[in-house]
Amino acid sequence: MSVLCLRATDLGFNRHFALQFLWSNMLPLVLSSIVIPAAPFAVLTVFRAANSQEGICKILLAGSLDLSILSVGIAGGIFENFKNMPNAGVYSPCVVLAELLLVASITLISNRGREMGIIEEWKRAFWALGFGFVSVAFPSCLILIYGRS
Amino acid sequence: VLHMILVALACSVAGAIILDGVVYLLLKIFAPHAFLETAVDKTAAPQAQTANITDLIFGETRISTKRAHITDLHLLTNRGWFVRVKIHSAIDSLNPAGQVFLLGQHEESDDIEQLEQTSPRQRTAKSMVDVVQ
Numbered sequence: 001m002s003v004l005c006l007r008a009t010d011l012g013f014n015r016h017f018a019l020q021f022l023w024s025n026m027l028p029l030v031l032s033s034i035v036i037p038a039a040p041f042a043v044l045t046v047f048r049a050a051n052s053q054e055g056i057c058k059i060l061l062a063g064s065l066d067l068s069i070l071s072v073g074i075a076g077g078i079f080e081n082f083k084n085m086p087n088a089g090v091y092s093p094c095v096v097l098a099e100l101l102l103v104a105s106i107t108l109i110s111n112r113g114r115e116m117g118i119i120e121e122w123k124r125a126f127w128a129l130g131f132g133f134v135s136v137a138f139p140s141c142l143i144l145i146y147g148r149s
Numbered sequence: 150v151l152h153m154i155l156v157a158l159a160c161s162v163a164g165a166i167i168l169d170g171v172v173y174l175l176l177k178i179f180a181p182h183a184f185l186e187t188a189v190d191k192t193a194a195p196q197a198q199t200a201n202i203t204d205l206i207f208g209e210t211r212i213s214t215k216r217a218h219i220t221d222l223h224l225l226t227n228r229g230w231f232v233r234v235k236i237h238s239a240i241d242s243l244n245p246a247g248q249v250f251l252l253g254q255h256e257e258s259d260d261i262e263q264l265e266q267t268s269p270r271q272r273t274a275k276s277m278v279d280v281v282q
Contacts, residue, residue, distance in 0.1 A: 033164025041168075056180055060172075091154060122176075129172060130165045137161030145160075146153045 032140035037133045041067055060125035061110045064132030068103040071135035075099040078139055081147030095139060102135035 045063040052059065075096045082088040106128045109116070113124035 029160055033160045034167060037164065038168055038171075056176065091151070095154065126169055126173065130169045133165035133168045134158075134161045137164045138157055141157035141160045142153065145157065 028144045029141070032144040033137040036140045036144075037067065037136040040070055040136065041129075041132070044070075055121075057121040057125040061128050064106055064125070064128040065103075065110060067129075067132035068099075068106045068135045071132075071139060072096070072099050072103060074136060074143075075139040077143050077147075081143050095142065099135055099139065102131050102138075106131045106135070 041063055044066040045059060048059045048062045048066070052062075054062075078092045078095050079088075082092055109118065109124055109128045109131070113127070118124045118127060
């Protein structure tokens with residue numbers, strides 16, 4: 001172990017600097033792509049589960065639709081955070097359009113997934129859930145990582 | 150700006166895959182029956198529920214009776230058309246003949262009698278329920 005540490009130090013590896021670099025760059029990344037989608041998903045799923053007697057897959061489908069609706073609101077922050085950037089007037093509506101496409105995909109999978117070939121309900125739930133997570137994480141990443149600069 | 154969008158999209162897809170995996174693992178551990186939950190089409194007539202139950206068990210959810218162990222069957226008759234099936238473990242060694250074993254508790258005894266009138270397989274299931282309970 002000590003031999004390995006010595007070699008890493010000889011190569012110019014600074015553990016403290018690496019950890020600091022990772023922390024300062026990964027924290028907004030992890031926060032925006034994992035924590036921010038997971039927190040409202042947990043809350044919305046608990047609300048759905050408390051107010052309905054449906055199965056788990058139905059609750060997941062409803063929760064992912066809630067996530068996607070929430071994400072359209074998050075995407076509104078794009079316009080405020082990127083208004084001073086070049087071509088912001090072009091790309092910000094594109095992001096909102098992508099969000100709306102994700103919402104449409106979730107609705108399509110929820111209601112027409114069986115006809116699209118996703119027979120099992122849990123697979124439909126996980127596809128919709130994945131789209132829901134992407135729809136929340138995408139504007140969050142943009143705002144949290146790039147919007148502050 | 151396009152680069153930013155692509156990076157953010159990649160990060161969000163990676164995060165979604167991670168979160169999907171976490172949810173999958175949590176459900177696998179704490180609610181394995183969720184992977185075989187399904188509902189009969191809401192447009193189905195309530196009086197056709199026994200036929201839908203047969204389709205659900207052997208058709209729609211594609212449960213192979215050779216590898217599935219049905220432990221619970223809920224018939225929520227107040228809504229008429231909703232059926233939930235829970236599967237827990239494989240029974241290859243227990244049941245090479247591919248018969249269905251219903252080992253769970255049933256909420257409505259009247260529905261079990263309806264099941265008895267549907268098919269030989271479900272009559273077998275009915276008799277197994279009697280033995281276990």
